[in-house]
Amino acid sequence: MGTVVDAANKEANRSVLTNKKVTVVFVLGGPGSGKGTQCANVVEHFGYTHLSAGDLLRAEIKSGSENGTMIQNMIKDGKIVPSEVTIKLLQRAIEENGNDKFLIDGFPRNEENRAAFELVTGIEPEFVLFFDCSEEEMERRLLSRNQGREDDNIETIRKRFKVYMESSLPVIEYYNSKGKVRKIDATKPAVEVFGAVKALFTPLNSVPTIILSHVSA
Numbered sequence: 001m002g003t004v005v006d007a008a009n010k011e012a013n014r015s016v017l018t019n020k021k022v023t024v025v026f027v028l029g030g031p032g033s034g035k036g037t038q039c040a041n042v043v044e045h046f047g048y049t050h051l052s053a054g055d056l057l058r059a060e061i062k063s064g065s066e067n068g069t070m071i072q073n074m075i076k077d078g079k080i081v082p083s084e085v086t087i088k089l090l091q092r093a094i095e096e097n098g099n100d101k102f103l104i105d106g107f108p109r110n111e112e113n114r115a116a117f118e119l120v121t122g123i124e125p126e127f128v129l130f131f132d133c134s135e136e137e138m139e140r141r142l143l144s145r146n147q148g149r150e151d152d153n154i155e156t157i158r159k160r161f162k163v164y165m166e167s168s169l170p171v172i173e174y175y176n177s178k179g180k181v182r183k184i185d186a187t188k189p190a191v192e193v194f195g196a197v198k199a200l201f202t203p204l205n206s207v208p209t210i211i212l213s214h215v216s217a
């Protein structure tokens with residue numbers, strides 16, 4: 001019976017966004033810790049949809065939106081865009097997508113992001129995937145990323161590290177106090193990092209199989 005009860009509880013804990021039930025995993029860690037790289041692996045192996053807050057903001061700049069210039073200036077300066085802008089983008093992306101399980105990468109980035117998202121959407125993360133990586137390694141990765149990002153220069157990188165330490169780490173500490181953080185050593189090679197990530201998603205994914213075998217027994 002345990003597995004059925006556990007599965008039912010898991011179902012009840014899923015959050016409601018307007019009329020859609022969704023499962024959300026927040027993916028956090030410093031700039032260049034490998035969030036995007038590992039999210040791509042989780043999408044491929046576990047069928048999640050990857051929503052990167054940074055990617056959504058960059059797309060908003062390209063779309064010619066009225067907020068474009070403000071967002072561009074904040075990204076160039078490593079600052080955090082006001083929550084209402086980022087939350088609207090996330091909310092729209094979730095509502096427009098047919099999937100019901102999402103990796104939200106690079107969000108919440110500060111206490112304002114966290115509290116506003118919870119208030120507006122009612123969504124609580126299933127867990128928080130935290131990529132722990134040394135600053136030295138993150139700086140090396142960002143300087144050789146070569147994706148043409150305007151914020152991958154040493155001046156902006158230093159600002160992003162400062163914002164991460166001052167504003168983003170407290171959010172991770174908040175979720176840690178609630179027992180939600182799953183910390184991964186992200187300094188290792190990407191294949192090894194994914195080995196640790198995979199182990200976290202496998203139990204979630206195996207729940208329906210357990211229910212089926214229970215029912216048919």
Ligand SMILES: Nc1ncnc2c1ncn2[C@@H]1O[C@H](COP(=O)(O)OP(=O)(O)OP(=O)(O)O)[C@@H](O)[C@H]1O
Binds near residue numbers: 030032106142189191
């Ligand atoms: N474990 C790893 N070892 C070495 N290089 C890695 C590792 N993971 C990712 N990289 C490389 O480091 C760079 C940054 O990775 P990625 O873009 O995934 O980081 P991120 O956390 O999403 O960064 P940002 O917060 O700036 O978006 C990329 O060039 C990626 O290929």
Ligand SMILES: Nc1ccn([C@@H]2O[C@H](COP(=O)(O)O)[C@@H](O)[C@H]2O)c(=O)n1
Binds near residue numbers: 075
């Ligand atoms: N919640 C967020 C996430 C990102 N930003 C801005 O985008 C920049 C790039 O983010 P990445 O996750 O792609 O590294 C980031 O430095 C911020 O300027 C944000 O404002 N709020």
Ligand SMILES: [Mg+2]
Binds near residue numbers: 035036052054106
């Ligand atoms: Mg990224």
